[in-house]
Amino acid sequence: MTHNIGFLLEEVRRSGNPFKRLDELEYNENVKALIRRLYIQEKTGLSLSAIGSTILDFTEGDHYRGYNVVGALQVPLGIVGVIQLSINNKSRESYLLAPLTGREWFNMVMDAASTLSESAISVSVDRRGGLCKATIHATFKSHVASKLTGGFHSLYRNTLFLASKTSYMVLIYYMLGLNPDLSSIPLAPVEHSVKDARIEYGSLFTAPRQLLANIVVSEVKGLVGMVDDVSECAIPLIYSFLPDLGSLLRAGEP
Known part of the structure; x- marks a missing residue:
């Protein structure tokens, strides 16, 4: 072989x-x-894991806000950085790819990951006719809905945010071994709603032709906690949701 x-x-x-x-x-x-x-x-020249992993391997780096940050690197695919995380030095590890365009962006991704780790997350998937319909339902322990309401529309009109997110999503597709096609990468959801401390966030997009390996599904489950029915349709949406959530949470801060 x-x-x-x-x-x-x-x-x-x-x-x-x-x-x-x-x-x-x-x-x-x-x-x-x-x-x-x-x-x-x-x-x-990047060290990519060969079997389904989204991780880039570097030497151990800084400890930041309860996370171990292992590596941060500028790579040729736009201004994008990569971090590897383990939560509070415990055995359960979570992995995350994030564009490091500055401390603000790093903070917003950390905020999103922290909020997701404290939330009840479920992902529903409907795959028909070559299209994936994936919806995230998140109920937050802390009341954060006031920061989210009304923020989505302005977020997706922010060209700088969308440009950074495009690089971020393209890198994720490469790391997953997928051939990036911008028409199938979910940059903005087709539907989103916020009620009390619950958010529904959905996207309809062309299904990736390559199925993701089980190890990738396992890593995503570790990132967001209890996730139901994760499939190749849901994983791009989960990664797309992270920077959006972080940006919206930080929008209400001074």
Whole structure:
């Protein structure tokens, strides 16, 4: 198998259009995702886990607000940074990719992760006709709805926020071994509503052609706590929701 992987990687490398060539190969999607990750690693010099992980491996870094931050790096895919987290030094680890365009952005992603870890989260998925309809339902222990109400519309008109988020989502797709197609990346939800301390946040988008490995599903479950019925449709939405939530929570601060 190792020999075959090396042969396929060389074929992709010499094709001149590696991602198009990968789509043409008659192999299962897990093999294609592995080849894609290895190719990206070779081109960027990044250390990518080969089997479904979203993690970049660096030496241990700072401790910040209850999180261990392991690594922060500017990479060629826009101004994007990567962090690896473990909550309060406990055995359960959570992983998160985040654009580090400055301390403000870092703070807002931390706020989102903290709020999600204290909330009841469920994800419902409806996959029909090649489209994914995924909806997040979050009930917060602390009353945060006042900061969320009315904030969504202005957030998605902020071109700087959307530009940063585009780089963030493209990097996540690369890390998952997916071939990013901006038409299928959920930057803004098609529907959202806030009532009391409960938020509903949904998105309809083209389903990724590559199914995500079970290890990725496991990591996302660790990030948001108890998640029901996680699938390849829900994972992009969960990652899309994180910076949105963090930005909205910080909007009410002085």
